[in-house]
Amino acid sequence: MAASAGKSVLFVCLGNICRSPIAEAVFRKMAVDADVVDKWVIDSGATSDWNTGSSPDARGLACLRKHDIETSHRARQVTKEDFISFEYILCMDESNLSDLKRKANAVKNCRARTELLGSYDPEKQLIIQDPYYGSDEDFEKVYEQCVRCCKAFLASNS
């Protein structure tokens, strides 16, 4: 549950098994390392209910493990409550953004700022592409984009 006080971010992609669990785990590690994790509610979710309850994709877990990051996340769909409780909802591509904007329109008292995570990238790669039908290299690219964006996002909230 997101606290109403403090800071909160929900990372979102299509199925919550590839990109958003990587973003969530990367951001949590940065917050732990910066000693600010207690100030944050950090979670991830899906626009779709397709993978609800699933572990992250094995290729994503391998990529995170390679970088000494753990996650025990299970996929869940974004809820109406998320738009009220989270301050930031950060997603990966234009399709996620339009799905989220449509969901937000059905929520009274929507508080969340829904943005592309890539809008924080100092290297200006706006879209974090779906690696589902891709290779290990595509997961590594997602990881590197998440590192750059999460670092800049955390700095902008410190």
Ligand code: WE7
């Ligand atoms: C994905 C996916 C991803 C695509 N994670 N899935 Cl088979 C399907 C159908 C509706 C929702 C979901 Cl989540 C899924 C399983 C899980 N990252 N990416 N599917 C995908 C990619 C390119 C073109 C079409 C699809 C469905």
